[in-house]
Amino acid sequence: MERIKRHVKIDWLGSILLTSGVSLLLIGVSFAGNPAYYDWVSWQSAAMVGGGVVLLALLVLVESKVKQPIIPLKIISERTTALAIIASVAVGIAMFGSTTFLGQYFQVARGATPTEAGLLTLPMIAGNLTGSVVSGLLISRTGKWKGYLIGGSTLLIGGLGLAGTMDHTTELWQAGIFTAILGVGLGMLMQNLVLAVQNTVRASDIGSASASVAFFRSVGGAIGVSVLGAVLSSRVSELATQGLAAAGIPVAGGSAGASMDLVDMPAPVREIMRAAYGDATAEAFLISAGVAVVALISVLFIKERPLRRTVDIQPEAQSGAGTGVGADAGADAESTTPELASANR
Numbered sequence: 001m002e003r004i005k006r007h008v009k010i011d012w013l014g015s016i017l018l019t020s021g022v023s024l025l026l027i028g029v030s031f032a033g034n035p036a037y038y039d040w041v042s043w044q045s046a047a048m049v050g051g052g053v054v055l056l057a058l059l060v061l062v063e064s065k066v067k068q069p070i071i072p073l074k075i076i077s078e079r080t081t082a083l084a085i086i087a088s089v090a091v092g093i094a095m096f097g098s099t100t101f102l103g104q105y106f107q108v109a110r111g112a113t114p115t116e117a118g119l120l121t122l123p124m125i126a127g128n129l130t131g132s133v134v135s136g137l138l139i140s141r142t143g144k145w146k147g148y149l150i151g152g153s154t155l156l157i158g159g160l161g162l163a164g165t166m167d168h169t170t171e172l173w174q175a176g177i178f179t180a181i182l183g184v185g186l187g188m189l190m191q192n193l194v195l196a197v198q199n200t201v202r203a204s205d206i207g208s209a210s211a212s213v214a215f216f217r218s219v220g221g222a223i224g225v226s227v228l229g230a231v232l233s234s235r236v237s238e239l240a241t242q243g244l245a246a247a248g249i250p251v252a253g254g255s256a257g258a259s260m261d262l263v264d265m266p267a268p269v270r271e272i273m274r275a276a277y278g279d280a281t282a283e284a285f286l287i288s289a290g291v292a293v294v295a296l297i298s299v300l301f302i303k304e305r306p307l308r309r310t311v312d313i314q315p316e317a318q319s320g321a322g323t324g325v326g327a328d329a330g331a332d333a334e335s336t337t338p339e340l341a342s343a344n345r
Contacts, residue, residue: 014062014070021055022219024048029223033230040230075209080200080305083298084193087153088217090295091189093224094156094288095217098124098163098182100225101232101281109168109278123176124183131155131187139307145192145199146304152188153296157289159185164286168278189295190217199307224291228284235283239276247272 028048031037038044063069075081102124106117135148159182166175194210201209247268 009066009068011063011066011068011070014059014066017055017059017062018070021052021059023052024055025052026219026222026226028052029226032226033234071212072205072208075201075205076212078200080302081197081209081212083302084197084213085216087149087189087295087298088193088213089220090291090293090298091156091186091193092217092219092221093228093291094160094182094295095186095190096221096225097228097284097288098160098179098186101228101284102163102179105166105278105281109274109281110172111274120172120175121179124179124186127180127183127185128187129183131184132191133187135188135192139192139195143306144304145196145307146299146302148188148192149196149299149302150296152185152192153292153299154185155181156185156189157292157296159183160285160289160292164282164289166278166282166285168274170278193299196302199305224288228287231287232280232284235280236273236276239279240273243272243276244269 025048028045032040032042032045032048059071060073063071063073076085099121102121103114103117106112106120107114110120112120131152135152139145139148159178159180162178163175163182166178194213197209197213198206249269249272
């Protein structure tokens with residue numbers, strides 16, 4: 001086998017700017033709203049977010065100049081990739097938010113043990129597996145994928161919206177159905193967004209394009225968990241304070257909800273705290289549902305291209321113009337074999 005040697009130059013400056021900019025944003029979002037640090041509207045928050053934005057703007061400038069950028073702008077500026085990244089950020093918020101707060105909901109609001117809480121998330125996991133496998137098989141067979149992105153976004157919004165109706169008294173079988181719908185939506189979206197991007201770029205750019213989508217999905221999820229966690233903590237404290245006041249239990253300094261260790265609490269207080277956490281978690285799911293609408297809007301504007309049946313994008317054969325050969329080559333370049341689609345998954 002012939003070896004091809006290529007000169008590779010690491011984009012050190014781009015890597016440093018990317019890491020620094022994203023880290024600054026994540027640190028700022030993580031600490032904002034915490035009484036021990038600073039409020040959302042404060043000079044510290046503005047400095048963190050502003051600094052992160054400046055560093056990322058410098059990243060764009062650097063990536064437009066270097067020969068081998070860590071994030072090729074020509075790829076992420078392509079319509080399908082750009083829209084897939086926007087949708088992936090929303091999906092990341094829904095995915096990480098649901099897995100994080102759903103387990104806490106079962107443990108705190110429903111009194112389940114960590115093992116029981118893990119088992120109660122199985123409907124979402126089963127839905128995720130089903131949505132991913134079934135949609136992948138159908139896409140490989142038909143070559144059409146946009147409908148599954150739209151359907152997955154719709155199910156994601158519906159599942160999160162239904163989860164937003166849960167409280168500490170919701171029947172567990174109902175919660176299972178709601179989270180199963182959420183899981184199916186996630187399964188139909190996550191890998192198929194990557195597949196849509198892979199189907200658009202050249203084979204040499206598949207790694208960079210796929211990594212970009214996955215990276216922004218993770219960043220969106222991290223930011224979403226931080227923001228939703230702050231909203232959840234504030235709402236739990238507010239609802240717990242209201243519940244304790246209604247029960248005639250004094251709360252010193254409005255610190256209700258500061259500690260979620262329910263084991264040693266008196267039974268009446270424990271029920272108030274569980275009710276507060278259950279209602280607050282539902283609001284976090286509703287916010288996630290609103291963010292998931294962004295994913296639906298994004299995939300609606302993605303232009304569908306049938307899965308290409310060649311390993312790489314091929315230019316139309318000029319010699320075949322007018323004879324139908326070029327048309328066949330062009331059509332062939334717009335689809336992928338089931339084996340390649342399965343490998344992409």
